[in-house]
Amino acid sequence: MKDTVIGIIGGTGGMGRWFAELLRKEGYEVHLSGRRQGMGKEDMARICNVVVVSVPIGVTREVIEAVGPLMPKESLLMDLTSLKEDPVRAMLDASSCEVVGCHPLFGPAVTTLSGQHVVLCPARSTLWFPWLKEIFEKNHAVVTVTTPEKHDRMMSLVQVLNHLHTIHLGMVLGHEGIPYEELSRWSTPVFEAKLQFIGKIFQEQPSLYAEILVNNPHLERICNLYRETFGKLDNVVKDRKAERVVELISKQSAFLWPKS
Amino acid sequence: MKDTVIGIIGGTGGMGRWFAELLRKEGYEVHLSGRRQGMGKEDMARICNVVVVSVPIGVTREVIEAVGPLMPKESLLMDLTSLKEDPVRAMLDASSCEVVGCHPLFGPAVTTLSGQHVVLCPARSTLWFPWLKEIFEKNHAVVTVTTPEKHDRMMSLVQVLNHLHTIHLGMVLGHEGIPYEELSRWSTPVFEAKLQFIGKIFQEQPSLYAEILVNNPHLERICNLYRETFGKLDNVVKDRKAERVVELISKQSAFLWPKS
Numbered sequence: 001m002k003d004t005v006i007g008i009i010g011g012t013g014g015m016g017r018w019f020a021e022l023l024r025k026e027g028y029e030v031h032l033s034g035r036r037q038g039m040g041k042e043d044m045a046r047i048c049n050v051v052v053v054s055v056p057i058g059v060t061r062e063v064i065e066a067v068g069p070l071m072p073k074e075s076l077l078m079d080l081t082s083l084k085e086d087p088v089r090a091m092l093d094a095s096s097c098e099v100v101g102c103h104p105l106f107g108p109a110v111t112t113l114s115g116q117h118v119v120l121c122p123a124r125s126t127l128w129f130p131w132l133k134e135i136f137e138k139n140h141a142v143v144t145v146t147t148p149e150k151h152d153r154m155m156s157l158v159q160v161l162n163h164l165h166t167i168h169l170g171m172v173l174g175h176e177g178i179p180y181e182e183l184s185r186w187s188t189p190v191f192e193a194k195l196q197f198i199g200k201i202f203q204e205q206p207s208l209y210a211e212i213l214v215n216n217p218h219l220e221r222i223c224n225l226y227r228e229t230f231g232k233l234d235n236v237v238k239d240r241k242a243e244r245v246v247e248l249i250s251k252q253s254a255f256l257w258p259k260s
Numbered sequence: 261m262k263d264t265v266i267g268i269i270g271g272t273g274g275m276g277r278w279f280a281e282l283l284r285k286e287g288y289e290v291h292l293s294g295r296r297q298g299m300g301k302e303d304m305a306r307i308c309n310v311v312v313v314s315v316p317i318g319v320t321r322e323v324i325e326a327v328g329p330l331m332p333k334e335s336l337l338m339d340l341t342s343l344k345e346d347p348v349r350a351m352l353d354a355s356s357c358e359v360v361g362c363h364p365l366f367g368p369a370v371t372t373l374s375g376q377h378v379v380l381c382p383a384r385s386t387l388w389f390p391w392l393k394e395i396f397e398k399n400h401a402v403v404t405v406t407t408p409e410k411h412d413r414m415m416s417l418v419q420v421l422n423h424l425h426t427i428h429l430g431m432v433l434g435h436e437g438i439p440y441e442e443l444s445r446w447s448t449p450v451f452e453a454k455l456q457f458i459g460k461i462f463q464e465q466p467s468l469y470a471e472i473l474v475n476n477p478h479l480e481r482i483c484n485l486y487r488e489t490f491g492k493l494d495n496v497v498k499d500r501k502a503e504r505v506v507e508l509i510s511k512q513s514a515f516l517w518p519k520s
Contacts, residue, residue: 157446171492179515188377188419202509206506210503229431230490240474245469252462253463255435256443256459257439
């Protein structure tokens with residue numbers, strides 16, 4: 001859209017900075033607001049017709065509640081948080097402008113959008129939603145449009161379960177007390193990939209992953225399911241009968257790869 | 261070595277076929293013996309000065325016990341099994357020839373040895389061990405020379421723990437009843453990689469992985485450690501305090517990536 005000016009709160013790091021770069025490449029004027037630098041929220045709401053909230057989950061609601069009421073009716077308030085129910089509800093409640101929840105399913109190190117997955121939750125939007133979707137699609141991202149509820153349910157698997165699973169393996173290996181460098185010499189390609197996944201969480205930004213876990217409404221269910229499922233696997237493998245393990249695998253495989 | 265003729269029992273599939281291709285590329289004469297085709301064991305022991313056992317773990321001992329006594333003293337009996345204690349013990353007991361245990365830490369789909377990991381356990385070998393090691397090293401594999409005991413202990417992590425961990429995730433996802441194709445649309449790069457790891461076990465050759473699990477002597481210990489460790493993680497995440505999760509991660513991270 002013509003004369004679109006974008007403001008990103010939390011645009012000095014992580015996905016905010018990544019999104020700023022994408023929008024600048026698309027020719028837009030982008031203003032940033034970080035914790036200690038950049039444009040103030042009041043100026044941002046006045047000057048920008050799109051404001052993007054990209055701050056840690058733990059402070060997302062308070063930032064939305066501060067900027068939402070300042071946004072003119074015809075502007076867009078959106079977020080990049082990895083949860084959608086609570087932030088979208090907060091954006092709807094705090095503002096009277098257009099609202100779209102957005103979750104890019106990748107990290108800021110990604111250099112091309114091509115083939116990457118993006119989830120959009122249009123909550124109150126007629127003008128801006130097609131504009132936003134087009135930006136991702138013209139860059140060949142795979143866009144899924146859904147509700148915040150469905151998004152958070154799927155993320156209880158793609159993020160909560162996935163991160164728990166990686167942290168759990170890292171804890172077992174940590175217990176064994178063998179450093180990464182030694183483990184790596186003995187690794188298969190899959191094991192090495194898993195060591196890299198552990199490193200990404202343990203070494204880079206553990207607080208990001210901790211926030212994703214503790215803020216997802218489905219956490220308890222996933223933890224219980226994870227524990228109970230291992231009980232079943234444990235029972236079968238301890239019998240040390242290969243054919244029973246194969247039978248168990250085949251049963252689950254039929255759910256994941258149903259014959260078409 | 262001059263006039264080296266190699267026989268591979270189980271050379272018509274998987275790693276046996278892969279090893280045959282490597283040796284032929286190195287200029288050696290290689291004979292194969294499969295379940296229903298190729299050279300018989302007696303002829304193989306008579307004609308070949310190196311015999312490689314590459315059959316499923318469950319029948320490795322009986323194949324070694326059949327061929328071992330036929331091997332001349334100056335020849336080499338070796339295996340490619342993913343366990344080393346029991347097969348190496350069996351090779352030493354059944355023969356009076358040279359014995360080396362070998363475990364390539366990758367699958368037959370690998371197209372170059374460069375950077376791949378190979379474990380060698382020289383058990384009774386003066387002539388043939390340097391020959392074998394040189395074949396891997398000239399192809400730029402990373403060779404680790406160790407005892408069968410140390411190998412099996414490391415493989416209780418690299419294989420038993422790793423495969424349990426992958427199968428466990430596959431079972432949780434199978435329980436959710438969402439097919440791979442749908443899950444994949446919502447995946448992050450790490451989650452997609454894990455779906456591929458699950459597919460590799462569930463879709464390709466579950467019996468191979470089942471055999472690796474049920475035959476490793478450390479299975480019970482790993483299962484118990486895996487269950488108890490999740491208990492600790494579960495306790496911490498359910499409190500929903502991000503800083504406690506970060507604290508837990510940092511403690512484990514210090515074991516895996518000690519400050520040098």
